Amino acid sequence: MAQTTNDAFDIVIAGAGYVGLATAVSIKAARTNLSVLVVDAAPEGIWQRDTRASAIAAAATRMLDQLGCWAEIAPGAQAMTEMVVTDSRTSDPVRPVFLTFDGEVGPGEAFAHMVANKDLNGALRRKADELGVEIREGLGVTGFEQLSAATRVTFADGSSVEAKLLVAADGVKSRLRDMAGIKTVHWDYGQSGIVCTVHHERPHNGRAEEHFLPAGPFATLPLAPDADGNNRSSIVWTERTRDADRLVASDIIVFEHELEQRFGLQLGEIRVEGKPRAWPLGLTLARDFVKPRFALVGDAAHGIHPIAGQGLNLGFKDAAALAETIVDADRLGQDIGTLDILERYERWRRFDTVQMGVTTDVLNRLFSNDVAPVRAVRDIGLGLVERMPRLKEFFIRQASGLSPTSPRLLRGEAI
Numbered sequence: 001m002a003q004t005t006n007d008a009f010d011i012v013i014a015g016a017g018y019v020g021l022a023t024a025v026s027i028k029a030a031r032t033n034l035s036v037l038v039v040d041a042a043p044e045g046i047w048q049r050d051t052r053a054s055a056i057a058a059a060a061t062r063m064l065d066q067l068g069c070w071a072e073i074a075p076g077a078q079a080m081t082e083m084v085v086t087d088s089r090t091s092d093p094v095r096p097v098f099l100t101f102d103g104e105v106g107p108g109e110a111f112a113h114m115v116a117n118k119d120l121n122g123a124l125r126r127k128a129d130e131l132g133v134e135i136r137e138g139l140g141v142t143g144f145e146q147l148s149a150a151t152r153v154t155f156a157d158g159s160s161v162e163a164k165l166l167v168a169a170d171g172v173k174s175r176l177r178d179m180a181g182i183k184t185v186h187w188d189y190g191q192s193g194i195v196c197t198v199h200h201e202r203p204h205n206g207r208a209e210e211h212f213l214p215a216g217p218f219a220t221l222p223l224a225p226d227a228d229g230n231n232r233s234s235i236v237w238t239e240r241t242r243d244a245d246r247l248v249a250s251d252i253i254v255f256e257h258e259l260e261q262r263f264g265l266q267l268g269e270i271r272v273e274g275k276p277r278a279w280p281l282g283l284t285l286a287r288d289f290v291k292p293r294f295a296l297v298g299d300a301a302h303g304i305h306p307i308a309g310q311g312l313n314l315g316f317k318d319a320a321a322l323a324e325t326i327v328d329a330d331r332l333g334q335d336i337g338t339l340d341i342l343e344r345y346e347r348w349r350r351f352d353t354v355q356m357g358v359t360t361d362v363l364n365r366l367f368s369n370d371v372a373p374v375r376a377v378r379d380i381g382l383g384l385v386e387r388m389p390r391l392k393e394f395f396i397r398q399a400s401g402l403s404p405t406s407p408r409l410l411r412g413e414a415i
């Protein structure tokens with residue numbers, strides 16, 4: 001399909017979040033002949049106001065490097081050199097350490113990095129532009145219909161384009177998934193994740209901590225110092241939703257006091273930067289990932305608990321797997337939108353996604369409570385892992401996202 005008329009594209013991607021953009025860049029970097037349009041419903045430039053950060057695994061870093069984006073992100077990224085897990089109550093004066101991870105997955109390669117969301121989005125956008133991906137902001141997809149050899153995609157301003165393939169990367173509440181008639185398995189955890197950035201007196205030295213408290217996990221994730229040299233960490237703090245809403249609405253002095261109870265004073269005095277926000281948490285798994293001329297990627301396919309910081313990493317794997325499937329098919333001269341091609345992508349991603357969804361669900365249920373026998377069993381479990389180096393190594397490799405069945409981009413190879 002030619003790009004000359006501007007109303008016909010090979011691929012239309014709904015959603016210019018990290019996953020939509022990573023999908024566009026991955027495809028276009030390998031097949032410049034394919035025309036790609038990315039649209040996003042959000043107002044132009046709003047992504048620049050995201051002050052959050054995300055943990056990205058080593059495999060995602062390799063992918064970003066292969067796509068030519070990592071060099072731009074790296075100066076503001078913080079390598080995670082150590083991860084400590086404790087199981088305790090907020091009131092416990094000393095938190096026994098049950099599990100520690102440290103080291104690298106390869107020489108000089110950390111198992112994860114913390115990156116600023118806007119750096120990630122900005123680098124992917126610039127690369128997409130450079131490769132000739134067309135991005136239209138403030139333009140939501142409002143409908144689509146199947147034609148004989150294409151899909152007609154309609155936008156909020158009434159305009160429409162034809163595409164061989166429509167990719168829905170429109171987040172966990174995906175409207176496109178609903179429009180395609182794809183059902184989900186979904187439940188709410190009754191928990192929300194409070195996210196904020198804190199400044200602290202002493203350096204974190206790349207150490208991340210996750211404390212399993214009765215209301216849910218409390219994670220402190222190391223950030224690179226800001227322009228003024230302040231030591232900073234990102235907090236992902238799970239609470240029951242009503243408590244989380246109360247906390248983020250409270251006076252900052254009250255919030256900082258509550259935060260201090262959990263963060264501790266080992267890094268000295270703390271100060272919250274900006275306004276904390278809370279996100280309701282749930283598990284959402286799409287029953288199908290594809291339909292003819294339609295594919296789901298990222299949170300539109302799966303929304304999981306942030307307990308293991310893996311949501312975005314799963315999305316990068318989707319982007320890499322879908323891109324590899326499409327590029328391979330296009331190289332063979334096949335129609336990239338047909339169901340048998342798209343089902344290859346679904347088979348590739350489905351098991352991993354369900355496995356991660358179930359793992360995060362079980363971890364959350366196991367740890368977000370204070371029942372004494374459950375505490376005893378999980379502490380024995382954590383203690384066992386700590387004493388078995390090969391098992392620990394397995395967990396580190398799982399967390400890093402590196403596996404022989406990963407898509408080529410995640411292994412750092414071009415498609």
Ligand SMILES: Cc1cc2nc3c(=O)[nH]c(=O)nc-3n(C[C@H](O)[C@H](O)[C@H](O)COP(=O)(O)OP(=O)(O)OC[C@H]3O[C@@H](n4cnc5c(N)ncnc54)[C@H](O)[C@@H]3O)c2cc1C
Binds near residue numbers: 014053139313
């Ligand atoms: C508290 C919390 C902490 C987290 N921490 C981590 C972490 O440390 N590491 C990690 O890997 N993951 C983390 N995650 C998960 C991660 O944030 C998500 O997995 C990730 O943002 C999903 O990206 P996405 O591109 O699929 O969707 P989104 O980022 O939700 O993007 C969807 C885009 O689609 C657009 N859109 C919506 N509707 C339409 C439409 N009709 N037409 C066109 N565009 C549309 C939206 O404007 C948006 O830009 C966390 C999640 C939470 C809640």
